[in-house]
Amino acid sequence: MAVGNLQALRSPVGYARAAAAIFACVAFSLVVHSGWWAGREGGWCVFAWVFCFVATVLVLGVELTGAQARVPVSWRNGPITLAALASLMCLSASVIYPLYFLSGAGGEAYRYGVAATVFSCLATAAYGAEVSLTRARPGEVTGYMATTPGLLKVVETFAACVLFVFVDKAGYSHYGGLQWCLAVYCICFILSVAVVILSVGECTSWLPVPFDRFLGAYALLAVLLYASALVVWPIFCFDRRYGNSSRSQCSGHYRCRWDAQVAVAVLTGFNFLVYLADLVYSSRLIFIKA
CATH class of the missing domain: 1.20.120 (Four Helix Bundle (Hemerythrin (Met), subunit A))
Known part of the structure; x- marks a missing residue:
């Protein structure tokens, strides 16, 4: 039976993951609510935010339940790989969304778009912080x-x-x-x-x-x-x-x-x-x- 591990959420890495999940969730929620995300570019941005949110929630769930040993991947390699990928995905969405959608928007759609871009940038920073906190230090035994x-x-x-x-x-x-x-x-x-x-x-x-x-x-x-x-x-x-x-x-x-x-x-x-x-x-x- 898995034992809860609240310390995983109270650590600096846990704070970074929780913040990243919240920021990504807010970003795609604002864009979906405004409806200003048509085409391949908009679809990619929403996919990036949703993927990052879901992946981070899953990582937090595994950490909180202490089920790392039951996951069929290396826990020394998996979370940091996801964090690095998520930071790049959110970074791309932070560039693509304003480039393709904010220039022609106005009124409420523009305000929602600006807010979504800001939260996407915050998610990028949070994922970058997670990578910085979990990357290997000199002399440390860790995953590749x-x-x-x-x-x-x-x-x-x-x-x-x-x-x-x-x-x-x-x-x-x-x-x-x-x-x-x-x-x-x-x-x-x-x-x-x-x-x-x-x-x-x-x-x-x-x-x-x-x-x-x-x-x-x-x-x-x-x-x-x-x-x-x-x-x-x-x-x-x-x-x-x-x-x-x-x-x-x-x-x-x-x-x-x-x-x-x-x-x-x-x-x-x-x-x-x-x-x-x-x-x-x-x-x-x-x-x-x-």
Whole structure:
């Protein structure tokens, strides 16, 4: 029989989780009440807030009932992975919602939208605080996802998801070079997700090679692949021989194909730097299993 653990809620981590759940709940409640969330962008924002709220409530429920041993995931890796993902999801909603909905809103819908954006930002900060409180400290025995390379894996996968959205809008079927870039994004995304799943599910022993060696080899491979995409994508998108060389060809549209191509180039550079940092940390990390 599970024994209650109120101390889990009274700790700094518990306060951060409770605050994050409340802020996310208020954010999606305000938007749903106003009805100002149509389209894919609005649907994503509401999904992000609802997912974060439900996931955090489940984590709090497990902590309060002391049922960590009965959950089929590593409790050293699961909650911090969810917190890192939730912080990125709320951050994206905090940017997307005002960008797509507040500019054309007015009256009550605008006020609700502003309030929802504020609470979304607060939820982002609360999840960031949880990650800061639960991440690994020097010399501490913990799970891989609580280390810097583990948290970087969450950033890499989320950035890749955003990349896929912009790649679809930018177009990639005209040239083999752009298809190569898409293959790079897919390969690295799949491998990063696999690392997260293996860590959260405590299945790293299934690998035919030591986990730390696999991480180092994968980080090096990802850096090389993203370095190639960092060069190839701009050539086939911005060179006059292959694609648009300036935004002047967008005919004054607020968002056009050229904007998506620039976004992909920027996100490729960002993820390259993240993978480079991952490689540096992975080469220095001494991972100790409890």
